[in-house]
Each structure stands twice: as structure tokens, then as C-alpha cells.
Amino acid sequence: MxxxxxxxxxxxxxxxxxxxxxxxxxxxxxxxxxxxxxxxxxxxxxxxxxxxxxxxxxxxxxxxxxxxxxxxxxxxxxxxxxxxxxxxxxxxxxxxxxxxxxxxxxxxxxxxxxxxxxxxxxxxxxxxxxxxxxxxxxxGTDLSREFRAVLTAERGWQYDMALAALRTALGPDADGLHAVVCVAPWPSGEAPSARTVAGASALCTVPWLWPTAAVAYGSPGDTRSGTGGGAAGRRQPGGEATGPGATGHGGRTGRGASGGEAAGGGMGTGASRAGNHSGARAAEAQPSDTEDGGHALAVLVRLRATDVLAPAVTAAGRLSGTAGSAGTSGSASAGSTGPAVAGIALPRRGIGDLSTSWREAASAARAARAEPRLGPIADWASIGPYRLLTALPPAPSPDPATAPLLGQAHAELARTAEVFLDCAGQAGRAASALGIHRQTLYYRLSRVEQLTGLDLDEGEDRLLLHMALKAVRL
The missing domain is CATH 3.30.450.40 (GAF domain)
Known part of the structure; x- marks a missing residue:
């Protein structure tokens, strides 16, 4: 402006x-x-x-x-x-x-x-x-009440009434091009004035709840190391590959630097693994389990063109910096630990799809918080698989196959598996990214298979494990 x-x-x-x-x-x-x-x-x-x-x-x-x-x-x-x-x-x-x-x-x-x-x-x-x-x-008119009503109302007549009130308050701006920004966690329940944020049509704070994982690898409190009997039964008597030349991971020692197909077999079919983890059930977590994150700040930012997000990025950067400064001074909510991040929804003309835009912005903020490489400002179009993962409701309990891997005791194995899958199963790339010898990588992957009963030569097993590792970050 x-x-x-x-x-x-x-x-x-x-x-x-x-x-x-x-x-x-x-x-x-x-x-x-x-x-x-x-x-x-x-x-x-x-x-x-x-x-x-x-x-x-x-x-x-x-x-x-x-x-x-x-x-x-x-x-x-x-x-x-x-x-x-x-x-x-x-x-x-x-x-x-x-x-x-x-x-x-x-x-x-x-x-x-x-x-x-x-x-x-x-x-x-x-x-x-x-x-x-x-x-x-x-x-600059304070539209926080009208904006908040739209973002918090359930679909139906209440949402329609809130949207009509906001449209009236915005006037001609309601038909313009906008992007919704989510800044979280926001350190207080008060939103700044729209006058202080260039390009902002409306701002408000909303309650912010971070979904709580039942188990999270790298977090304290879960030291389970149980494995499915079927998985262990296909290993050496001790249950582990025992040296740098071990081939317990489907013959992966025969792979080249490009991470080609394994020379040996996998660990069995999905049907034979169905009962592997009856004795390794994770702690229960209800879908409503959440951590009080205090508040998030929602901002409706005017744009000039759909391919120019600069006003939204500028507003997000300024506000997340403000939130971060306030958080380090001790005024942040008890549950809002960690630096503030921001998510930006897809640009849209008019305000008819504000609920969708807010869901996208909040999802992008969650992804930026879960995956530092995406943040501290992430737009919804760039968060890849997190577009799907953030749309899923919290599971009542972790997947029984992956749960044993996600405890603190196996954090290094979980990280190894995630990097390996991020590298599309290419052993050379994964070993380099982890800074370990390839034989060490194979050994760790064989341990992952033992713990989970999954066969990392199978695409669906890889998909399940990859989704579980990404989802637990959220």
C-alpha cells in the first residue's frame, strides 16, 4: 500500500x-x-x-x-x-x-x-x-468479531449468517482477491489492529489446539521394544542382523549406489503379518485428545494477483516475528511452546470459501511446525503430502505395525527409516544424508523390519511407514 x-x-x-x-x-x-x-x-x-x-x-x-x-x-x-x-x-x-x-x-x-x-x-x-x-x-475497521464468527461457526445457517455479516462489513472488499494467513501459536487472545498490518482486511484470534500424538518418536515416555513374533521368527535366532555384512534386510547388501531392487526376498505378505503386533498395542488416545496451544491469529489479506503472494508473505513474516518475540519474553500460553510459524492458503476471489481457506492456512502452519524445512512460512500449495495428512482426523491409536518404532527407545531407527523413505529408498542417498556407512543403514533397516513386521521392499508397507512417520510429526 x-x-x-x-x-x-x-x-x-x-x-x-x-x-x-x-x-x-x-x-x-x-x-x-x-x-x-x-x-x-x-x-x-x-x-x-x-x-x-x-x-x-x-x-x-x-x-x-x-x-x-x-x-x-x-x-x-x-x-x-x-x-x-x-x-x-x-x-x-x-x-x-x-x-x-x-x-x-x-x-x-x-x-x-x-x-x-x-x-x-x-x-x-x-x-x-x-x-x-x-x-x-x-x-482498519475492527472486523474481528465478524471474522471470528465465520471461522468458528459450523456449516449451516449459523455459518451463512456469519458470512453475510462479514460480507456486509467488508463492503466492496468482500468480492476482491484474498489469501488467508494463519500464525500459530499466537501469544495472547488479542489481535493487533488491521491498521498495523499492510493489506489486511480483517484479523482475529481463534482457539488453537495442537493434536497430541499417542506416541511420538523422539519423545520421552515410550520405551517399548516389543516386536511381532512372525517378524522375529524369520530372522536369525537372536532376532537381529549381527554385523556390517548382514543380509537380514532382504538382501540389500547387494544394492548399488542407486538403490536398486533387493537381491533377496522380503519378510512375507501382509496377510501373514496381520497378527504380528497383538502384544505390542500402543497407549490409547482418543480423537479429541489435544494439547492446548492457546490461540492462533487469522488474517484476511488483500492480493493484487493470484500468482503474487507477496502481501500475504510479508504479513505472515511480520506477525510471526511479533509472536516469536512475545513468546520468548514469557507471555506465550503454556501450551504454545516452540517458535511461531505461519501458513498461507490458496488465493481466492470473494469470501464464500473462507472455511476452506482457513483449513488450508491452518494445515500449512501445522506442516511448517512439524517439518522445519517447510517453514517458518509455508503456503498450502507447497506442503506436499501434508495436504493429505493434515486433513485426516487423529487416529484413536497408532497403527499397530508402526507403533513399536515410534517410542523414544527407537528414535534413531525411526529417523533412519524416514530419511531412507524420503530418499525414495535409494540407499546411497540415505546413507550420505545420515552420515553413516551403507552397511550400517542396512542393519538399521533390518531392525526396523523386525520391530514393525513390515517389508520395506513392498510399496504399500513403505507407504504405511512413511505416512506414520510424517503423521506423528503433526
């Missing part, structure tokens, strides 16, 4: 051949034209102070308003007043929208000054500035 004002001020400066400044109706500086004159008298104390301090003194304001600029509909010439600190004559171009003054464009008057035609052309530009100021002022 600031760039738009600057462009218009530069346009006026070009039309009149003199540097212009733009202030709002409270005499706070918004933009100013470049001063490239060698004549130092072109910069008087009032203009200098306005640029350096971003506002004018009460005496200067009183002098200017005494000439009726708040009621004027055309250019106003104002003489100098040294006693008020105004050492140069000025021309004021009032910026209005629908008969309401919203700001002023200022120029230093000269002899000869601008012609009538030049001033008329400049006033046409102030009409465009007035439209921008009006849009920004409308966007």
Missing part, C-alpha cells in the same frame, strides 16, 4: 515539477517526493521536520487548518508564517473521498506557480489517493 501512495505522490511531483508530500488528516506523513534541487531554500523547516519526525507541530497544523483546508474541494494557497515556523508559501491539495477529507498533498509555492491546468491534473491524482485512503480506513 505504501508503494501505491509513493507512486501517486511521484506522479503529482512530476505533473507540477516540484516535490510533494502526502499527509493524512492528522498531519502524519505517508509519502514524499524526492528533493533533487541544489537550492537549499526549497527545503524549509516544516518540510524537513515532517520528513524526519513523520508529523507536523501543533502550531503548523493550526496555521494550515485556519485556511479551511478541511472543507476545501480544490487547491488552497497558504502564505508563509515565520512565527509558526512556516517560512515558505504553500499549496495544499485536499485529498477527499465522498465529500470527506482524508489527507493533504503539500507543495512549496513558487513564482510562477503551477498553472490551473497542472493543478487540475494533480487534483485528479488526489482522487485516486482518496480512494486508497478510504479502502485502508475501511480495512
Amino acid at each position: 505504501k508503494g501505491d501512495y509513493q507512486d501517486l505522490v511521484d506522479e503529482i511531483s512530476g505533473l507540477l515539477g516540484a516535490p510533494a508530500t502526502l499527509e493524512n488528516r492528522d498531519f502524519e506523513l505517508i509519502a514524499f517526493g524526492a528533493h533533487d534541487s541544489d537550492d537549499d531554500s526549497a527545503m524549509d523547516p516544516v518540510r524537513t521536520r515532517s520528513i524526519l519526525t513523520r508529523k507536523s507541530t501543533p502550531a503548523v497544523r493550526a496555521w494550515f487548518e485556519g485556511f479551511g483546508i478541511a472543507r476545501a474541494t480544490g487547491p488552497v494557497r497558504i502564505p508563509a508564517a515565520p512565527e509558526a515556523g512556516v517560512f515558505r508559501d504553500r499549496i495544499c491539495l485536499p485529498v477527499r473521498h465522498r465529500a470527506i477529507v482524508l489527507g493533504y498533498v503539500w507543495l512549496l509555492d513558487a513564482d510562477p506557480g503551477p498553472t490551473h491546468e497542472q493543478l487540475s491534473a494533480a487534483m485528479e491524482v488526489t482522487d485516486r489517493i482518496g480512494l486508497l485512503l478510504a479502502d485502508e480506513e475501511r480495512a
